[in-house]
Amino acid sequence: MCWGSLPRSFREHWEVPGAPRVTSSRVSRTRGLGSVAAALRGPEEVRADIAEVRELTDKPFAVNHTRRPFNNEAFQVTLDERPPVVSLALGEPSDLVERVHDIGSLFIQQVQTVQQGVLAAEAGVDVIIAQGGEGGGFSGMVGTMALVPQVVQAVSPIPVLAAGGIADGRGLAAALVLGAQGINVGTRFLASTEAGISEVWKQAICSAESEDAVKIEFADYVVPALTEGGWQSVPRSLRTPFIDSWNDRKEEASRQADSLRDELRIAMEQGRAHELIPLTGQSAGLIHEILPAAEIVRGFVKEAERALQVVSGT
Ligand SMILES: Cc1cc2nc3c(=O)[nH]c(=O)nc-3n(C[C@H](O)[C@H](O)[C@H](O)COP(=O)(O)O)c2cc1C
DSSP states (O other), X not given: OXXXXXXXXXXXXXXXXXXXXXXXXXXXXXXXXXXXXXXXXOHHHHHHHHHHHHHHOSXXXXXXXXXXXXXXXXXXXXXXXXXXXXXXXXXXXXXXXXXXHHTTXXXXXXXXXXXXXXXXXXXXXXXXXXXXXTSSEEEOSXXXXXXXXXXXXXXXXXXXXEESXXXXXXXXXXXXXXXXXXXXXSHHHHTBTTOOSOHHHHHHHHHOOGGGEEEOTTGGGTSOOOOTTBOOOEEEEEOOHHHHHHHTOHHHHXXXXXXXHHHHHHHHHTTOGGGTOOBOXXXXXXXXXXXXXXXXXXXXXXXXXXXXXXXXXX
């Protein structure tokens, strides 16, 4: 589960303190790989988050950074803490791979195009996440079904995880059939008991249709800018009046960028940022109840086994 693409102040106002680390640790304890979101955390916050996960589980976990933005001091803290896995999204892995390998950890890179996958493979990453445009948060434009097999083929023998639009065991089974070794999931875990987002957002996910999760076309005017080596992408969110009113008026949004940022900042300060941009993927249409994270992970495996048995006729 990844979180860091929300601005830091979003995290403070949208999350119950500590809860995301609880979700990550529950995922790790149930044979998944939980992820500590570091993208918008300062160095000391990253250190504290890692310590908290270590208190909650002795199982492997990842620490996730992004290039939107990239904080080298926070990344250095991650290296000092030597987590088993470090992951990166939204930009080039470049020399980060070597720095992670130097501490004996594995490097996972999330990509949104085949070209980015090839670049990651050439940089020496250990695992590649092929993330389709259905995904919540920052996601690309190519659908998961088309992207995954192409990335698998282009980066073989590097293992690939499929992401975007996967919320149950049927999606996991499909990912395996496409040649992926596993999946990376965001939206399904937002609607988990432990996720530190507002109950209103969780309920909105449970009652949403897939078509309610739209791209925020004007996001560049309200969220942090790309840092060096960053890859352009457009976040996906449940529709809100705020998104509806600006999506068709991008030019006007660019002129009013300051006031849009202010509106968002005030909403964050009042703890209602999810009323404006509740980042969520199209898999919301598959999600109908809030479940404990461990139950979600176990359900993925059980349902995938059943789905694969059904199609293979065994
Ligand atoms: C609210 C939210 C925040 C996210 N933040 C990050 C992040 O900080 N880093 C990252 O690598 N991926 C992030 N993602 C993307 C996930 O890693 C994953 O690729 C995506 O959620 C998969 O699609 P799904 O939402 O359909 O499961 C985020 C996703 C969501 C929904």
